[in-house]
Amino acid sequence: TSQNLQKVSSFVEEKPTHCSFSIESILGLEHKKDGIPAVKPHRPWMNTGNNFGEDTNLYLQDPVISCERPLFHGNNYPMLEERVLKCEKYFSATERLTYKRELSWYRGRRPRTAFTRNQIEVLENVFRVNSYPGIDVREELAHKLDLDEDRIQIWFQNRRAKQKRSHRESQFLMVKNTLTSNLLE
Amino acid sequence: TSQNLQKVSSFVEEKPTHCSFSIESILGLEHKKDGIPAVKPHRPWMNTGNNFGEDTNLYLQDPVISCERPLFHGNNYPMLEERVLKCEKYFSATERLTYKRELSWYRGRRPRTAFTRNQIEVLENVFRVNSYPGIDVREELAHKLDLDEDRIQIWFQNRRAKQKRSHRESQFLMVKNTLTSNLLE
DNA sequence: TTCTAATCTAATGAA
DNA sequence: TTCATTAGATTAGT
Numbered sequence: 001t002s003q004n005l006q007k008v009s010s011f012v013e014e015k016p017t018h019c020s021f022s023i024e025s026i027l028g029l030e031h032k033k034d035g036i037p038a039v040k041p042h043r044p045w046m047n048t049g050n051n052f053g054e055d056t057n058l059y060l061q062d063p064v065i066s067c068e069r070p071l072f073h074g075n076n077y078p079m080l081e082e083r084v085l086k087c088e089k090y091f092s093a094t095e096r097l098t099y100k101r102e103l104s105w106y107r108g109r110r111p112r113t114a115f116t117r118n119q120i121e122v123l124e125n126v127f128r129v130n131s132y133p134g135i136d137v138r139e140e141l142a143h144k145l146d147l148d149e150d151r152i153q154i155w156f157q158n159r160r161a162k163q164k165r166s167h168r169e170s171q172f173l174m175v176k177n178t179l180t181s182n183l184l185e
Numbered sequence: 186t187s188q189n190l191q192k193v194s195s196f197v198e199e200k201p202t203h204c205s206f207s208i209e210s211i212l213g214l215e216h217k218k219d220g221i222p223a224v225k226p227h228r229p230w231m232n233t234g235n236n237f238g239e240d241t242n243l244y245l246q247d248p249v250i251s252c253e254r255p256l257f258h259g260n261n262y263p264m265l266e267e268r269v270l271k272c273e274k275y276f277s278a279t280e281r282l283t284y285k286r287e288l289s290w291y292r293g294r295r296p297r298t299a300f301t302r303n304q305i306e307v308l309e310n311v312f313r314v315n316s317y318p319g320i321d322v323r324e325e326l327a328h329k330l331d332l333d334e335d336r337i338q339i340w341f342q343n344r345r346a347k348q349k350r351s352h353r354e355s356q357f358l359m360v361k362n363t364l365t366s367n368l369l370e
Numbered sequence: 371t372t373c374t375a376a377t378c379t380a381a382t383g384a385a
Numbered sequence: 386t387t388c389a390t391t392a393g394a395t396t397a398g399t
């Protein structure tokens with residue numbers, strides 16, 4: 001059964017066929033050893049074809065899984081992670097950085113964008129007035145700042161999260177101060 | 186509500202003074218006057234009670250009181266009212282809509298469900314076989330995994346979206362690679 | 371170390 | 386239902 005399940009991949013357009021499996025049989029697979037999700041992460045900036053075929057290393061990023069340490073064994077990728085972990089003990093910071101980069105590369109993370117001072121300034125100014133720019137505003141910003149619209153959207157998402165975080169923190173401080181001054185009276 | 190909004194208005198900080206280009210041109214100013222409709226969203230997981238009516242000053246309560254009922258993360262968020270206020274003056278109907286949407290979220294977005302590793306594994310296994318489970322399968326899953334049937338349904342919706350996204354992505358890359366290699370020949 | 375760009379996905383509402 | 390978008394949580398680069 002496990003083999004049958006693994007044959008199904010996301011490359012094939014699956015029809016909502018009626019399932020003849022019982023849930024018990026599916027639930028019975030809970031303790032299956034390797035559960036590589038046959039799903040590709042969204043990597044719009046990757047241009048070449050080495051995304052396909054045997055390069056399954058790219059599909060292993062999954063936060064849910066990475067919460068729990070040792071999920072995927074028997075692939076190339078966990079070897080890398082082991083090496084990174086060993087780094088902590090035996091290797092220099094520089095070497096650790098190299099391995100981290102290598103790990104990131106295999107995982108297919110977009111290189112971190114370094115915004116210029118001017119770009120940040122404009123984005124902040126717009127954010128003050130409108131922290132939820134629609135697609136039209138984002139496109140215009142992207143054109144004027146010479147950035148992808150995706151970067152703009154992500155920037156606003158993170159900026160909103162930051163605002164919310166700082167707001168929460170200031171409220172916490174307010175409560176703390178109130179309690180403190182009440183105690184001192 | 187308008188009284189509450191006026192109370193908050195004094196906390197609104199000043200406008201950005203300098204910008205590299207016209208913000209008006211970005212925001213595309215439109216001044217429509219329709220108010221925010223008092224639509225109460227469906228919140229089956231909430232205690233149907235007093236606090237979430239249209240004209241409650243929930244957002245202006247004393248922080249101490251608010252912190253004593255940590256029902257949802259966003260229960261203190263007066264900034265939102267500020268932005269709704271600003272909406273009236275500066276934003277287009279479309280952009281105001283997003284604020285209204287946020288307001289309803291703020292008023293009671295369901296706390297994010299953190300599925301366990303085992304739940305994910307079972308759901309993925311079922312998904313491989315049947316990505317459109319009927320109500321009977323969903324109910325059975327809900328019972329076996331100790332989740333609401335609603336969560337199961339939403340999970341499958343999002344999972345299908347994810348699959349579709351990655352499928353589109355691979356199709357796009359496939360076409361692109363074909364074109365590229367044809368050009369190189 | 372802090373800050374934040376990037377990622378993943380549960381939740382939401384509109385179509 | 387799909388679809389686009391959001392919030393929230395997390396990972397990871399500087």
